[in-house]
Amino acid sequence: LIDPMASGVFAGNPEKMSVNSCFPRIKEIESEYRSLILGLIKLQIAAKKAGTKDKPQAAPAGKLTSFYNGMSELSDAIAAKLGSRLQLSTSVESLNRDGNHYTLHLSNGTEQEAERIILAAPAFAQANILQNLAPDIAQILTDLYYPPLAVCCFGYPQHKIKHDLNGFGFLVPSRERKKILGTLWDVSIFPNRAPEGHVLLRTMVGGARAADYAVEDPEQLSDMVQAELADIMGVDATPDFIKTYRHDKSIPQYTLGHAQRLATIDQLLKQHPNLILTGNAYRGVALNDCVANAYRIAEILVP
Ligand SMILES: Cc1cc2nc3c(=O)[nH]c(=O)nc-3n(C[C@H](O)[C@H](O)[C@H](O)COP(=O)(O)OP(=O)(O)OC[C@H]3O[C@@H](n4cnc5c(N)ncnc54)[C@H](O)[C@@H]3O)c2cc1C
Structure with missing residues (x-):
């Protein structure tokens, strides 16, 4: 449970991360109910009795949100508000x-x-x-x-992807020994991110678990991701749109002792x-x- 979440949220290595700092809700549930599973079951029963629609979550919910035209809408709005002070x-x-x-x-x-x-x-x-x-x-x-992280965006004509894309995508636990961290099926999360009749798949590579893969040259990276998508999702088509982004310093790692360092x-x-x-x-x-x-x-x- 924690392993793929550590990749999905932090591009992190679960062996080194602090659960208390990364996923405080997990720690809260565990302390209150003595066990995470027991706690989630009890919370679900309580939610059912109370008629609450949302399921209790120990971790960030598997629902991704953004602005219609992407995250730059936020910085554009802040910039407009600040005017000449920026x-x-x-x-x-x-x-x-x-x-x-x-x-x-x-x-x-x-x-x-x-x-x-x-x-x-x-x-x-x-x-x-x-x-x-x-x-x-x-x-x-x-x-x-801050480990390096590469993001590979692949676009395909919809009919070339046979795999069902109904979901947010997938995260790969480290024991699977794959080279990618996971893939977001953007077409299902943010439908306006690809032209009509096309799909966009966004794959994360590297992070603290496999930093070396993130710094490969873009062509090698793209070949590697295509091979992994073929293996995991059976995608044998070549993308007709490829864009890779490399973040040399991506996401800060809250490793063991993070709370103490903040104190x-x-x-x-x-x-x-x-x-x-x-x-x-x-x-x-x-x-x-x-x-x-x-x-x-x-x-x-x-x-
Ligand atoms: C590939 C990737 C995917 C992600 N996906 C998600 C996601 O799906 N959902 C989610 O919630 N989070 C996601 N995150 C995490 C999230 O985007 C970041 O944690 C968040 O945007 C960080 O915001 P921030 O304001 O702390 O830092 P930043 O957005 O990095 O802003 C820092 C600002 O400081 C400025 N700056 C730097 N140095 C100086 C200086 N010396 N003087 C003045 N200004 C300076 C920079 O120019 C920048 O504008 C993702 C991160 C990455 C790398």
């Missing part, structure tokens, strides 16, 4: 503090003063920014591993009033978690 193509290089005043040093050579700072960049970028101001925090963030960071942050660290490196990698954490922070700042 500075694109300008990174923060470092941060200094003088009393309660912070100075951001930007890549365009300018500086910006601020009384409150929220860093939401990836952990390795936050580590660079905090190198002078908070080297202890920077070290913890530097150690957070240490929280302790160290007490020396830096009004400096807030957030983003997917801390308390949830799913986009929903990032948004929920952002609301939590906004409420602290603007009660």
